[in-house]
Amino acid sequence: MTRSRPPPAGGDKRVRRVWSVYGGYALGFVSLFVIWHLAAVYFVGSVLFPPPVIVFRKGWVLARTGVLWEHLSASLQRILAGFLVGSALGMPIGLAMGSFRPVRRLLEPYTEFLRFIPSVAMITVAVIWFGIGEASKIFLIVYTTIFIVIINTAAGVSAIAPDKIRAAQSLGASRAQIFLHVALPATVPYILTGMRLAMANSFTTIVAAELIAANDGLGKLLWDGRMFMLVDDIFVSLVTLGLLGFSVDRLFRWSIYVFAGKYSPAT
Amino acid sequence: MSFRDVEKTYRSLQGVDYTAVEHFSLDIEAGEFFCLLGPSGCGKTTVLKLLAGFEAPTAGQILMDGRPVTGASRDRAVVFQGDDSLYGWLTAVENVEFGLRMRRVPRSERRERALRQLDLVGLTGQAQKYPAELSGGMKQRIQIARVLANEPTMLLMDEPFAALDAQTRALMQEELAGIWRATRTTVLFITHDIDEAVTLGQRIGVMRAGPAAQVKGVIEVTLNGARSRTDDVFLKYYRRVHDMIRDEVAAAAGRGR
Numbered sequence: 001m002t003r004s005r006p007p008p009a010g011g012d013k014r015v016r017r018v019w020s021v022y023g024g025y026a027l028g029f030v031s032l033f034v035i036w037h038l039a040a041v042y043f044v045g046s047v048l049f050p051p052p053v054i055v056f057r058k059g060w061v062l063a064r065t066g067v068l069w070e071h072l073s074a075s076l077q078r079i080l081a082g083f084l085v086g087s088a089l090g091m092p093i094g095l096a097m098g099s100f101r102p103v104r105r106l107l108e109p110y111t112e113f114l115r116f117i118p119s120v121a122m123i124t125v126a127v128i129w130f131g132i133g134e135a136s137k138i139f140l141i142v143y144t145t146i147f148i149v150i151i152n153t154a155a156g157v158s159a160i161a162p163d164k165i166r167a168a169q170s171l172g173a174s175r176a177q178i179f180l181h182v183a184l185p186a187t188v189p190y191i192l193t194g195m196r197l198a199m200a201n202s203f204t205t206i207v208a209a210e211l212i213a214a215n216d217g218l219g220k221l222l223w224d225g226r227m228f229m230l231v232d233d234i235f236v237s238l239v240t241l242g243l244l245g246f247s248v249d250r251l252f253r254w255s256i257y258v259f260a261g262k263y264s265p266a267t
Numbered sequence: 268m269s270f271r272d273v274e275k276t277y278r279s280l281q282g283v284d285y286t287a288v289e290h291f292s293l294d295i296e297a298g299e300f301f302c303l304l305g306p307s308g309c310g311k312t313t314v315l316k317l318l319a320g321f322e323a324p325t326a327g328q329i330l331m332d333g334r335p336v337t338g339a340s341r342d343r344a345v346v347f348q349g350d351d352s353l354y355g356w357l358t359a360v361e362n363v364e365f366g367l368r369m370r371r372v373p374r375s376e377r378r379e380r381a382l383r384q385l386d387l388v389g390l391t392g393q394a395q396k397y398p399a400e401l402s403g404g405m406k407q408r409i410q411i412a413r414v415l416a417n418e419p420t421m422l423l424m425d426e427p428f429a430a431l432d433a434q435t436r437a438l439m440q441e442e443l444a445g446i447w448r449a450t451r452t453t454v455l456f457i458t459h460d461i462d463e464a465v466t467l468g469q470r471i472g473v474m475r476a477g478p479a480a481q482v483k484g485v486i487e488v489t490l491n492g493a494r495s496r497t498d499d500v501f502l503k504y505y506r507r508v509h510d511m512i513r514d515e516v517a518a519a520a521g522r523g524r
Contacts, residue, residue: 161351166321171366171417172341181369185356 050232055239058232067221072240074216078134079202082141087195089142090149094191097150098157099183111150119144119205123212132213137206144205145198149191156190157183192256199252203245218244268318268421268453269294273327275313287313289479291327293472297420300447300454302464303482304512305474306519311457315425318455319345331421341366344414346424350406353398359409360385360394366417377416384412389442404435411443421453428463440466444494461512465504466494473511476518484511 033052040051050058062068097104097111119140126143130136160183168178210219218237225234273291276284287310295301305311316322317329320339329336331343345352354362360381367377385394388408398406407427414422428436444467447454458464464471471486488504495501 163347163349163352164354166319166339167345167347167352167413168365168369169321169339170319170341170343170345171369171413173366173369177369181365182354185354188356 048231050235054232055235059236059239062233062236068236068240071216071218071221071237072244074214074220075206075210075218076244078137078217079141079199079206081134082138083145083195083199083202085138086142086145086198087149090146090194090198091153091191093146094150094153094194095157095184095187098154098187099179104154111147114143115147115151119201120208123209126209127213132215136213137209137217140205140209141202144201145195148198148201149194152190152194152197153187156187159190160186196249196252196256199248200245203241207241268297268332268455269330270314270318271328271330273317273324273329275310275317275322276325286325286479288317288481291481293482295453295455297453298451300456300467300469302456302458302468302471303474304458304461304464304471304508305480306476306512306516307459308519309474309476309515310478310480311459311474312425315345315423315455315457319343319423341417342420344417344419344422346407346410346414346422346427348426348429350398350403350410353406353409355398358395358397359390359401359405362398362409363412363416365413381412381416384416385409387415387446388412402435404431404439407431407439408442411446415446415450415452419452421455424454424456426458427456429458429460436463443467461505461508462496465501465508466496471508473508474515476515483515486511 037051037053040049059068093107097107122140122143123136126136126139130139164182164186165178168182173181206217207219207222210217211223214220218241221237222234225231225237270291270293274286274289276286278284291310291314293303293314303311303314313322317324318331318336320336320343336343354365357365360378363384364372364377364381367380372380382394385391388411390405390408390412393401393405398409401409410427428439431439440463456464456467465488468488471488472482473484473486474480475483486504486507
């Protein structure tokens, strides 16, 4: 009896929504690989542009021998460490810059000067200062993260509607309370946006840094592929970067939705 | 509450001075509902900002219970025109208890008081919703509940219903009048709408067109009980206020051109 009963309408709608989201993604990815395959096999037809089947087979081999995981986890660890340190430093600096004009005037020369020096250009300095070990990579990720988080946080503070502050004042809040209970929560969406942008930049930076000076990491896999003419390896690294970036960004968006959905005006 | 010869001059980014109000004097009695009416750009909001303590006067004095106003304080609660002042990350009830939370009123007590205020403004059952989930009228009700929960000596309202549709506005005016009759909190209500002023006010102060605006005259409205827009007496007051403000509206419009 119960088995034959159709599912309730609400569940049905949810299933359909899940399908439209994930089905859409799946279809998008499949079409991407189909076009890639067609382009590689029928238009280019060269060993320099392997079709997806060969790349995935090679990826499977590298994954089974553990080589891929080694490179992937090396890159990911560097990104996470630098990203967390950069965000943790950027947030209070951005809040201070947004809240106090003297602090802004004092620190703006730093942020406005340094943010135009790309982190890729800082690789040379980083290697000279910190060697080719972890320290130089983490320094570069911190460098690439911190300014975006600072600028977004400061912009978030200055974007707070004056009436929010005034309302708190006439409700009897002290300066410290206004900062803690109004300015800080009002800025959360901006901080998270800054962090998401910073995460995307971290991928660029880490690959560039590993291309030039590293013993492992996805950039190193890329560089070795060029050195030894292992075109398949190059493509494995590229696809891994794409998938990794996509997953990390989804994860970020999901955690924003779960933990900070109420801070975002859209939800 | 009294304004004594108050002046407020703003300096624009180009360095040009603009005097919004000059020699502005006004007394508001404790417990009265005072409407300040004026054409757009006449400095009504400036008057409210000065009294709220958000801005300091360039000259003159503002006294509250005999003491000069030096800054924002919880004895002068403000209901703002838009919904910018609500905290989007807090639920309706959390918005209402904000002032109590800042004063460290125990959790259960402040929750109870906030819920009572929400009932009073007709938001029973909406306590756990976020402002973004509520209509414009409901958001203004949260603002009103939020200031009432804080038990201010005076309510300052800056065209709180201006952005609402006509039906909601009329309903909110009726409810506000009811709340005022129940609490007898002093109210300074700013509006550009004659109808609204005659509906709500015990006294109506008509402002001159800016710059350097003052109160042109004060009309006492002796309508008892519920006010009906179709009553002859209502219309008589409407006409009196209208006659007083007509020239000022024309002046404001002429200046704008």
